[in-house]
Amino acid sequence: xxxxxxxxxxxxxxxxxxxxxxxxxxxxxxxxxxxxxxxxxxxxxxxxxxxxxxxxxxxxxxxxxxxxxxxxxxxxxxxxxxxxxxxxxxxxxxxxxxxxxxxxxxxxxxxxxxxxxxxxxxxxxxxxxxxxxxxxxxxxxxxxxxxxxxxxxxxxxxxxxxxxxxxxxxxxxxxxxxxxxxxxxxxxxxxxxxxxxxxxxxxxxxxxxxxxxxxxxxxxxxxxxxxxxxxxxxxxxxxxxxxxxxxxxxxxxxxxxxxxxxxxxxxxxxxxxxxxxxxxxxxxxxxxxxxxxxxxxxxxxxxxxxxxxxxxxxxxxxxxxxxxxxxxxxxxxxxxxxxxxxxxx
Amino acid sequence: xxxxxxxxxxxxxxxxxxxxxxxxxxxxxxxxxxxxxxxxxxxxxxxxxxxxxxxxxxxxxxxxxxxxxxxxxxxxxxxxxxxxxxxxxxxxxxxxxxxxxxxxxxxxxxxxxxxxxxxxxxxxxxxxxxxxxxxxxxxxxxxxxxxxxxxxxxxxxxxxxxxxxxxxxxxxxxxxxxxxxxxxxxxxxxxxxxxxxxxxxxxxxxxxxxxxxxxxxxxxxxxxxxxxxxxxxxxxxxxxxxxxxxxxxxxxxxxxxxxxxxxxxxxxxxxxxxxxxxxxxxxxxxx
Numbered sequence: 001x002x003x004x005x006x007x008x009x010x011x012x013x014x015x016x017x018x019x020x021x022x023x024x025x026x027x028x029x030x031x032x033x034x035x036x037x038x039x040x041x042x043x044x045x046x047x048x049x050x051x052x053x054x055x056x057x058x059x060x061x062x063x064x065x066x067x068x069x070x071x072x073x074x075x076x077x078x079x080x081x082x083x084x085x086x087x088x089x090x091x092x093x094x095x096x097x098x099x100x101x102x103x104x105x106x107x108x109x110x111x112x113x114x115x116x117x118x119x120x121x122x123x124x125x126x127x128x129x130x131x132x133x134x135x136x137x138x139x140x141x142x143x144x145x146x147x148x149x150x151x152x153x154x155x156x157x158x159x160x161x162x163x164x165x166x167x168x169x170x171x172x173x174x175x176x177x178x179x180x181x182x183x184x185x186x187x188x189x190x191x192x193x194x195x196x197x198x199x200x201x202x203x204x205x206x207x208x209x210x211x212x213x214x215x216x217x218x219x220x221x222x223x224x225x226x227x228x229x230x231x232x233x234x235x236x237x238x239x240x241x242x243x244x245x246x247x248x249x250x251x252x253x254x255x256x257x258x259x260x261x262x263x264x265x266x267x268x269x270x271x272x273x274x275x276x277x278x279x280x281x282x283x284x285x286x287x288x289x290x291x292x293x294x295x296x297x298x299x300x301x302x303x304x305x306x307x308x309x310x311x312x313x314x315x316x317x318x319x320x321x322x323x324x325x326x327x328x329x330x331x332x333x334x335x336x337x338x339x340x341x342x343x344x345x
Numbered sequence: 346x347x348x349x350x351x352x353x354x355x356x357x358x359x360x361x362x363x364x365x366x367x368x369x370x371x372x373x374x375x376x377x378x379x380x381x382x383x384x385x386x387x388x389x390x391x392x393x394x395x396x397x398x399x400x401x402x403x404x405x406x407x408x409x410x411x412x413x414x415x416x417x418x419x420x421x422x423x424x425x426x427x428x429x430x431x432x433x434x435x436x437x438x439x440x441x442x443x444x445x446x447x448x449x450x451x452x453x454x455x456x457x458x459x460x461x462x463x464x465x466x467x468x469x470x471x472x473x474x475x476x477x478x479x480x481x482x483x484x485x486x487x488x489x490x491x492x493x494x495x496x497x498x499x500x501x502x503x504x505x506x507x508x509x510x511x512x513x514x515x516x517x518x519x520x521x522x523x524x525x526x527x528x529x530x531x532x533x534x535x536x537x538x539x540x541x542x543x544x545x546x547x548x549x550x551x552x553x554x555x556x557x558x559x560x561x562x563x564x565x566x567x568x569x570x571x572x573x574x575x576x577x578x579x580x581x582x583x584x585x586x587x588x589x590x591x592x593x594x595x596x597x598x599x600x601x602x603x604x605x606x607x608x609x610x611x612x613x614x615x616x617x618x619x620x621x622x623x624x625x626x627x628x629x630x631x632x
Contacts (some may be wrong), residue, residue, distance in 0.1 A: 087594030094598035136482075166481055166497075171580070174594040210591070211581055213498035220577040223473050229480030229497070273595050 046075035048295035050302035053092060053099035055285075056082040056218050057127070057177065057236045061318050062103075069314060070305045076298040084175035084218065085109040092117065092290060100290055100299030103306075105176045105236075107286045107329065108278075120330025121288040122343070124307060125321045128257025128283060129180045130247040131156060132235040136228045139165070143232070147248045154192040156248060157185070160232065161201045167214045168221045168233035172207065173273045175218060176283070180256050181234035182207045183268035183280035187254035190267065207270045236283070238320030256283045257322065284324070289336070300336040307342035395609070402602055410592070410603040419588035420607055423569055426500060426584060427612075430507040430568040431561060434515045438564075439557075442516045443549070446523030464513035468573025471509050475578050479505060496578065503579035510574050511567035518560025522553040555623035562619035569612040585611075 050070065054062055059082045067078035081088070081097055089109035091097045102118065104110050110121045133143040142159055145151040160167055172178035185199045205212055216224060222243060225233045237257065240247040252258040256265055265280035272278055287306055289299045305311045307326050315321045326343055328335065335343070389396070410416060444450050445457060463471070479485050479496035489496055496502045526549055534544045550557075572586040580587065585608045593601035 084594060090594055090597040094593075096593075096598050171591065174591060210583070213495070213581055215498070215580050217576050217580060220472070220476070220580070223577070224476055224480065227476045227480060229476050229482055229486075 046298070046301070048298035049077040049079050050101060050298040051079045051081070051099045051293070051295065052101040052103065052299075052302060053081045053083070053088045053097055054101075054103040055085045055088075055105040055176070057105065057239050058082070058103060058285075060242050061238075061315070065314055065318065066306075066311070069310070070302055073305060073310065074301050076295075076301055078302070084170070084177075086112075086176065087174050089113055098290075098293060100293035100295055101287065101302050102290055103285060103287045105283055105285060106281055107284065108281070109176070110286055110288050113288075113290075117291055118288040119291065119334040120328060120332075121286045122303070122307065122335075122339075123284045123286050123324060123327045123329070124312075125285040125315055125323050126257055126259065126283055127236045127238045127285070127321050128250070128252075128255035129177070129184045130235055130237050130240050130249055130255070131232050132225055132240050132245040132247040133232040134225060134228050134230060135246050137166075137231040139231050143246070143248060147246070153248070153250070154188075154194065157188055157192065157194055157198055157202065161198065165232075166230045167202065167204075168216050168224055168230040169203075169214050170218050170221055170234065171210060171215050172270060173210055177218065177234055177236060178215070179270060179272070179278055180280075180283055182270050183256060183265065184250065184254050186268035186270075187264070187280070188250075191251075191254055208272045210273070236320065238318065241320040242318065256280060258282065259284065259324070285321070289339075296336075300338045304338045304342050307339065398602060398605055398609075401598075402606060403599070406599040407603045407606065410600045411607070417607075419583050419585045419604065420611060422500075422503070422582045423584035423586075423608070424611060426503045426507055427565060427568045429504050430511060431565055433504065433508050434512055434561070434564055438512055438515045439519060442519035442560075443523050443545070445516070445520045447528070460513050460516050463509070464517070468510050468571065469577065470573075472506060472574035472577030475505065475509065475574060479578070498579055498581045500582055503575060503582060503584060506574040506578050507568040507571045510571040511564040514567050515560050515564035518563055519553070519557050522556025522560060523549065525556060526552040555626040558619040559623050562616035565615050566612055569608060 052062065052067075059080075062080045062082070067080055070076070071078045081099060083091070085104040085106065086109050088097070088102065089104065089112050092099065092102060093113055102110060102113075104121075105127075107121055107123065110118050133140065133147075135143075137143070139159055139162075142151065142155070146153060146156050146159075159165065169181050170178035172182055182199070182203070185202055188194065189196070189198045199207060203209075203212060204214060221230075221233050222235075222239070224230050225235075225245060226243065235243075235245060235247060237247070237249070237255075239245070249255070253261050253264050259282040262282055265282060268280035269277055287303055289296065289303055293299060312323050315323060328343060332340065441456075441460075445453065445460070450456050466474075475496075477483065479489070479502070481487075481490065481495060481497055486496065489501075494501055496505055530552070531544050531548050534548045535541070539547065570586055571584075572590070575584065575587060576590065583591065585604055589601050589604045589608070592604060
């Protein structure tokens with residue numbers, strides 16, 4: 001009986017401990033709103049967190065450079081969630097993540113949120129697709145000759161068709177980069193009048209097949225290239241610069257980095273899961289705030305900081321991005337005043 | 346060394362020993378209720394994610410997700426790779442666990458530290474490090490290439506990732522199971538003329554079997570749910586955890602959750618069966 005009483009006591013205490021853990025969880029997330037958490041020494045009047053969901057290619061820039069600079073400049077805290085743009089869009093819509101800002105590669109993932117969650121977005125920068133390569137690969141001399149212009153670029157696509165060539169790319173069904181790489185191959189096939197099966201041969205099967213052994217998670221792809229375990233891989237120019245990868249730059253009419261070629265890019269397309277056809281478009285960075293999200297003022301401040309001179313300087317210093325004149329899509333009166341000010345409206 | 350004095354406390358009020366005054370029935374009932382309520386809260390807190398899964402599933406999402414063409418392919422992939430993983434663990438993990446339990450290795454702490462180190466590494470990091478070990482341009486990768494095999498985005502890669510994620514759980518569990526076998530029983534069998542292999546087969550394994558079954562069941566659950574290392578080395582072929590991840594990204598949470606239910610339904614029976622069998626075997630042994 002004494003054992004039973006002891007057991008009751010222990011169970012009661014453990015239950016209290018569990019409830020305590022739950023409470024600790026709440027207080028922990030609550031404290032993340034403290035600007036001090038981001039190491040910010042800025043205006044202590046501001047409280048709240050800019051909770052930013054962003055395309056994974058921006059991870060280094062946002063976490064190491066932009067987030068801390070924003071916290072210092074504004075006094076708001078910063079928290080980031082990286083992922084493929086489409087995936088983040090799906091998670092925001094499904095309410096499994098609750099950001100107040102969303103930065104996407106391409107405007108489609110924002111547009112798919114619908115007006116209830118995102119009434120407007122601003123296009124402010126672009127990047128382009130490149131072919132990053134492994135300097136220890138047996139094909140490295142050919143890559144270097146193509147990168148330096150000593151050999152024609154068309155030869156790159158013939159090289160990538162070789163049996164045994166280890167190509168890495170991301171999943172076109174979930175990641176804009178995975179699709180951009182395929183659009184680039186399609187555009188190159190047209191531009192250089194390559195045989196019609198070139199793209200299929202390079203990809204080792206149907207373009208959007210998720211069963212391809214070339215497909216990796218984005219983080220795994222970068223690490224495979226850095227570990228020298230693929231010959232070449234798709235990458236954004238910004239990523240290649242940030243990770244100090246060797247890469248082959250591509251002309252603007254196939255690299256999806258120049259908005260003036262939008263019509264040309266739209267000639268490339270793939271059909272992904274769900275029988276949905278996607279067409280090529282410029283690799284722009286688009287930003288919006290999420291309607292109804294917590295700490296909206298912090299989110300507005302983040303977007304304003306991205307568009308400010310200080311924010312644009314950070315992007316320029318990072319390299320790999322082309323800064324565009326910010327272009328608003330959506331009703332101007334829905335844009336918070338702080339952000340409108342940066343747009344000059 | 347002098348024997349320490351022993352204080353004998355006589356049964357008294359509240360201690361409830363034999364011959365002591367009986368605890369009132371009402372208090373006994375209250376104690377029991379408190380114990381059940383306390384453990385119930387702990388149980389519910391631990392089951393929180395499972396409860397959330399069951400309350401957020403709808404029949405329409407289950408039927409639409411699981412009626413899609415190829416919807417059960419990830420299940421088959423996971424079941425097949427999980428079964429192969431268990432085979433590999435039994436074959437390679439059992440001798441290591443036995444040697445660790447019997448202290449048959451020099452510097453035993455070094456060996457144990459090695460197993461613990463692989464347990465402590467986050468699975469994602471294990472996956473990233475596996476790229477350096479088994480990537481196509483590593484010595485192992487070349488060797489596999491000569492055999493027309495590859496450990497990148499293949500069934501082999503999936504099994505390797507699952508083995509690395511689950512092996513420490515099996516080895517440590519099986520080590521504890523072997524350690525619970527009284528070595529004197531093995532010695533007696535040896536004295537009666539049984540060779541070591543026969544002693545192991547007829548004495549050690551049957552006595553350690555309930556604990557080994559539990560270790561294997563935990564390893565199975567770990568292998569079926571393996572994600573961190575898998576997403577790095579085996580994006581394809583798609584097992585259940587990766588299917589949940591890609592479906593979440595492609596079409597959102599409602600279509601991803603049914604796969605989590607499938608994972609639970611498929612992965613749970615083996616651990617439950619092992620648990621029941623293990624508890625019964627222990628009960629029989631106690632008498």
